Amino acid sequence: MATRQQRARKEKDVLADHHSQWGLELYRTMKLIRAVELEIEKMHHEGVMTGSFHSSMGQEASAAGVCCALRPADIVTSTHRGHGHAIAKGVPIIEIFAELLNKAGGTSGGRGGSMHLHHRMSGFYGENAIVGGGLPWAAGAAWARRRLGASDISVAFTGDGGAAQGVFHETLRLAQFWNSPCLFVCENNGLAHSMSTDEVFGEAGAITKMVAATGMLSHFVDGRDVLAVHAAAEDLVSEVRKGRPAFLECAVFRVRAHSLSDPEYRYRAKESGSRWLESNDPIVLMRDRLGPSDVEGIDAEVDRQVAEAREEAQAMEPAQPASALNGAYATPGLGADGAA
Amino acid sequence: MAQLKFAEAVRAAMAAELAADDRVIVMGEEVGKLGGVFTTTVGLRDRFGADRVLDTPISENAVVGWGIGAAVEGLRPVVEVMFSDFSLLAMDQIVNLAAKLHYMSNGQFNVPMVIRMPSGGGTNHGPQHSQSLESLFAHIPGLIVALPSNAIDAYWMLRDSIRCDDPVIFLESKYLYFRNSEEVDLEHGPHGFFARVAKAGNDLTVVTAGRMVQRCLEVASDLEAEGISCEVVDLRYIWPLDTTTIAESVSKTGRLVVVHEAVEFCGWGGEVAAWVAEHVFMDLDAPIARVGAARVPIPFGAPLEDEVIPTADRIAVSLRAMARY
Numbered sequence: 231m232a233t234r235q236q237r238a239r240k241e242k243d244v245l246a247d248h249h250s251q252w253g254l255e256l257y258r259t260m261k262l263i264r265a266v267e268l269e270i271e272k273m274h275h276e277g278v279m280t281g282s283f284h285s286s287m288g289q290e291a292s293a294a295g296v297c298c299a300l301r302p303a304d305i306v307t308s309t310h311r312g313h314g315h316a317i318a319k320g321v322p323i324i325e326i327f328a329e330l331l332n333k334a335g336g337t338s339g340g341r342g343g344s345m346h347l348h349h350r351m352s353g354f355y356g357e358n359a360i361v362g363g364g365l366p367w368a369a370g371a372a373w374a375r376r377r378l379g380a381s382d383i384s385v386a387f388t389g390d391g392g393a394a395q396g397v398f399h400e401t402l403r404l405a406q407f408w409n410s411p412c413l414f415v416c417e418n419n420g421l422a423h424s425m426s427t428d429e430v431f432g433e434a435g436a437i438t439k440m441v442a443a444t445g446m447l448s449h450f451v452d453g454r455d456v457l458a459v460h461a462a463a464e465d466l467v468s469e470v471r472k473g474r475p476a477f478l479e480c481a482v483f484r485v486r487a488h489s490l491s492d493p494e495y496r497y498r499a500k501e502s503g504s505r506w507l508e509s510n511d512p513i514v515l516m517r518d519r520l521g522p523s524d525v526e527g528i529d530a531e532v533d534r535q536v537a538e539a540r541e542e543a544q545a546m547e548p549a550q551p552a553s554a555l556n557g558a559y560a561t562p563g564l565g566a567d568g569a570a
Numbered sequence: 571m572a573q574l575k576f577a578e579a580v581r582a583a584m585a586a587e588l589a590a591d592d593r594v595i596v597m598g599e600e601v602g603k604l605g606g607v608f609t610t611t612v613g614l615r616d617r618f619g620a621d622r623v624l625d626t627p628i629s630e631n632a633v634v635g636w637g638i639g640a641a642v643e644g645l646r647p648v649v650e651v652m653f654s655d656f657s658l659l660a661m662d663q664i665v666n667l668a669a670k671l672h673y674m675s676n677g678q679f680n681v682p683m684v685i686r687m688p689s690g691g692g693t694n695h696g697p698q699h700s701q702s703l704e705s706l707f708a709h710i711p712g713l714i715v716a717l718p719s720n721a722i723d724a725y726w727m728l729r730d731s732i733r734c735d736d737p738v739i740f741l742e743s744k745y746l747y748f749r750n751s752e753e754v755d756l757e758h759g760p761h762g763f764f765a766r767v768a769k770a771g772n773d774l775t776v777v778t779a780g781r782m783v784q785r786c787l788e789v790a791s792d793l794e795a796e797g798i799s800c801e802v803v804d805l806r807y808i809w810p811l812d813t814t815t816i817a818e819s820v821s822k823t824g825r826l827v828v829v830h831e832a833v834e835f836c837g838w839g840g841e842v843a844a845w846v847a848e849h850v851f852m853d854l855d856a857p858i859a860r861v862g863a864a865r866v867p868i869p870f871g872a873p874l875e876d877e878v879i880p881t882a883d884r885i886a887v888s889l890r891a892m893a894r895y
Contacts, residue, residue, distance in 0.1 A: 337676075338674055338675055338676040338678075339676040341673060341674050341676055342674045342675070342676070346674045346675075348671075348674065348675035348676075348678050348679070349678075350675070350678040350679065355642070355679075356671075356675060358666075358667070359666075360662055360666050360667075363635075363662055363663070363666060363667060365632075365635070366631070366632040366633075366634075366635025366636050366638070366639065366663060367635045367636070367638040367639035367642070367663075367667060368639060369632075369636060369639065370635060370636030370637060370638060370639025370640045370643075371639030371640065371642060371643050372639070373636070373639070373640065374639060374640040374643035374644070374645050375643055377621075377645070378643065378644065378645075384639075396631065397631045397632055397635065397662070397663075400627075400629035400631055400632030400633075401629075401632045401635070401636075403627060403629065403632075404626070404627060404629055404632050404633070404636060407627060408624075557672065557673055557676065557677055558672070558673045558711045558712050559672065559712065559714075559736045560672050560677070560680040560682075560735040560736050561714075561734060561735050561736050564714075564736070564763075564810055
């Protein structure tokens, strides 16, 4: 693990080198997440999309900073608020749109939807709509890969809400016991739906202290700063790759309501999100570091990419309703009818 | 060939698969040094190593989830949950991930994992160690539910389950573990999801599984002396359900009694009865009867438990009434 000074120096290097591919790549990834999620909101408002959607707006630096520190073969599991993680890990956005539009060409052919994006080829093992539910299989998969001789690692994202689940503590313990190369990333956005994280755990960083007390390598980072997240993730990833788990808490902010249908005005001021975004937007913060000439091209390219992906996804064949009855089992001959 | 008790057959099946396939691992509480609270893993750690027979902390949910991760990476985990009652702690990972992952990923992931669970009553373990939860698991799409009734099936069904590409809930009657021993052919055995006619008969069909099979066979033997010929069908798997064997038997006898250790209300016997009523109704000569556990927790004391779980006497009463109908 790098010392504080080393990390400060490294961050300075990264900052000084902000025209390098990393800076642009991190910016581009955040911008893509934002653009895709805004487009999804738009499609819901247009009535083109159905179901629930949990926006990660404001949290993009965490997804981009962590996932850009990974190799393609590394594994990521995620939460109900996982579109950003999927995009940052390289899941093609056209397949995400297609999944949410119930198209046969979606990541799961319309079976999964917004909370169940799975894309094995990208190493994105999947979201999980049960809070904390994505943690143990990430650690188990990383452990199994290590046994089988690979150097890959897993990243298991959770929220602050997940830190209150039993399975969070069970999995962190087991990962230490069995030295799983798994990085647990807790995106603390201050709210578990309507429950204030400050009230449950204390101020941001308290979850890191709780985990550090178990002996796990733990780090807290300002999740608005994508370079800081990336630097912290790179440090932890290199430790994890040696064969032990680690923990990273990213302090982020949930700009949107819990989900599209959430009446957030009942527990916080309706304008909380937009007000925070005005001075804390991680994308704007990074844009200011890079300079307008660097990002204008990226912005235009991302917007075009998203518009094209949406158009192509909408033109895809819909999932065949009858396909819903197949594929509950891998074993040939086992179908929905209950007979062997 | 080997003369094996049920628990020994379970152990022999794991040993055979551990020896045959490096990808097989065994995980669970007390499965290593202790060899399992019911001795089903005694000696496996010494023979195959502590990295393949792994003692776990008491964290059922995380351990099952860990197994899912190992399974999708190509290992074949056999996870022991010490008592089936404890599986309720792991229900999120079993029901929400293991059972659904293949489907909701549209086939991107398989979960070749067995979750072994000592199950049912008969050992005076009381309400939180004696449940028969097979109906609950059979209700979950994506799971296979195995409920062997004897050492031969325990051996071959477990070996099949470890080789299966889907998650299998493998329920072992702890009452049966140390009772009868049977001659088990360790080289050749039955494969596949079929029910077995444990005793042929003509007057009525008894469909049963697990621990109740032996009890039904004993009752059937007694009734033979009374001139009542019972056919006893041992389902072996609650899902997939071998409706072909059930239909053949009921069509022959015209009468059906379903006997199970699980609670009768919403038990799998209701599913068998409904299926027969829908598909073989014209062959029935009498209303279908069910004998299952009363809808109360399983009490500790043996005399109390006998009031709840079907006894030979209660089964006999039902079968006689069915024969006379």
